[in-house]
Amino acid sequence: MPFVNFATREINCKIVYYGPGLSGKTTNIKWIYDHIKPENKGEMITLATETERTLFFDFVPIEVSNVKGFKVRFHLYTTPGQIIYQASRKLILKGVDGIVFVADSQEERHDANLDTLDDMIENLEDYDIKIENIPLVFQYNKRDLPNVLPVEVLRRDLNRWNRPDFEAVASKGFGVLETFKEITRQVLKKLKK
Amino acid sequence: MMLNLRPEEDKELREILTSIADESKSKIVLLIDKSGQLISRSESPAFSSDDVTFASLTAGNVAASEALSKLLGDKSLNHMFTETEDEGIYMIVIAEKYILVSIFDKVSTNLGIIRVKIKKYYDRLEGLMKRIEERAEKESSMPADINIEDIDLDTLFE
Ligand SMILES: Nc1nc2c(ncn2[C@@H]2O[C@H](COP(=O)(O)OP(=O)(O)OP(=O)(O)O)[C@@H](O)[C@H]2O)c(=O)[nH]1
Ligand SMILES: [Mg+2]
Numbered sequence: 427m428p429f430v431n432f433a434t435r436e437i438n439c440k441i442v443y444y445g446p447g448l449s450g451k452t453t454n455i456k457w458i459y460d461h462i463k464p465e466n467k468g469e470m471i472t473l474a475t476e477t478e479r480t481l482f483f484d485f486v487p488i489e490v491s492n493v494k495g496f497k498v499r500f501h502l503y504t505t506p507g508q509i510i511y512q513a514s515r516k517l518i519l520k521g522v523d524g525i526v527f528v529a530d531s532q533e534e535r536h537d538a539n540l541d542t543l544d545d546m547i548e549n550l551e552d553y554d555i556k557i558e559n560i561p562l563v564f565q566y567n568k569r570d571l572p573n574v575l576p577v578e579v580l581r582r583d584l585n586r587w588n589r590p591d592f593e594a595v596a597s598k599g600f601g602v603l604e605t606f607k608e609i610t611r612q613v614l615k616k617l618k619k
Numbered sequence: 620m621m622l623n624l625r626p627e628e629d630k631e632l633r634e635i636l637t638s639i640a641d642e643s644k645s646k647i648v649l650l651i652d653k654s655g656q657l658i659s660r661s662e663s664p665a666f667s668s669d670d671v672t673f674a675s676l677t678a679g680n681v682a683a684s685e686a687l688s689k690l691l692g693d694k695s696l697n698h699m700f701t702e703t704e705d706e707g708i709y710m711i712v713i714a715e716k717y718i719l720v721s722i723f724d725k726v727s728t729n730l731g732i733i734r735v736k737i738k739k740y741y742d743r744l745e746g747l748m749k750r751i752e753e754r755a756e757k758e759s760s761m762p763a764d765i766n767i768e769d770i771d772l773d774t775l776f777e
Contacts, residue, residue, distance in 0.1 A: 429622045429656045433629030438656045466775050469672040473679070482679060485655075487671045492770045501655065501675065517682040521654025607772050614770060617621075 438499045445528035446538035447507035450567040450596040480506040516549045524561035524613040531574035561612035564591035636661040643736035644728035645721040
């Protein structure tokens, strides 16, 4: 649910990076955080285990102003991909305005992609959100690895709604910005309606 | 639904939060929504921490505790308290969707005072939030003068 304050001229939107464990969600928003100008970002929060697996969520607040002095705040969150954290994933989706589904392109992770997508759809339904109606982007990550599935297969199995999708190597920053720009574009467009 | 605040509502909210902060001697009083967005805060210029990040963590904290209390069979969680050596953080749910947070110095005040002062303003705050919701539901909320197209994301990056 976006929040607009006419007095301070601010709009807040929540974007969630969802996907199976180790698919690169944290890597995506960490890269964004590291490349944003200091004046456009707040503090990044990482709630992770000692082995750097996301335990609850990561959070990056981003601010952008337009010429007329309106400020848009994007709050980026990642979910914890590991199966055991199902309950936490659902909590983070509360009030979501846009979703980036980060899939792991490796063949052996494809079942995990599919299961996580099902889990996401179910969680959205619990909040009365239909996947058809929410801004959504797919990212096929880890394209640098040898055992990846062809993009056509990933697209057919995951992107059943024909949403914009991108190949990525998040650890090198490839595809990260394109994905982020597309989801923000969709969220802003929906806001305008 | 998209929540939005009109300038006069923003002012009234700030006034209530500032009264609670002043009377309870809190360092700051914040109003956030359960998805983690900061809605308003008291006029507390001395509070320097990043309030946006603070809001997101508080919402996470309350969400996790609510889920825990559900798991234990309790219907709802109304309030919670965390403390560090010097500071207390008191959180109370307002109108089911919002969280009021007081951060206070334990030498200047105490949990009892905080709770009494919040209680004094609770109904007014809840009434105001419900009024805002009802109004927001009725009218489209995108300001006419905001042009989404001229938000340039390229300027964000170095
Ligand atoms: N080879 C390769 N490794 C990547 C890529 N993206 C991320 N990684 C690595 O994959 C591992 C997991 O990345 P994370 O970003 O922590 O994964 P996550 O999706 O946040 O995982 P959870 O928090 O457990 O859900 C890290 O070691 C990353 O460096 C990529 O495109 N290629
Ligand atoms: Mg992670």
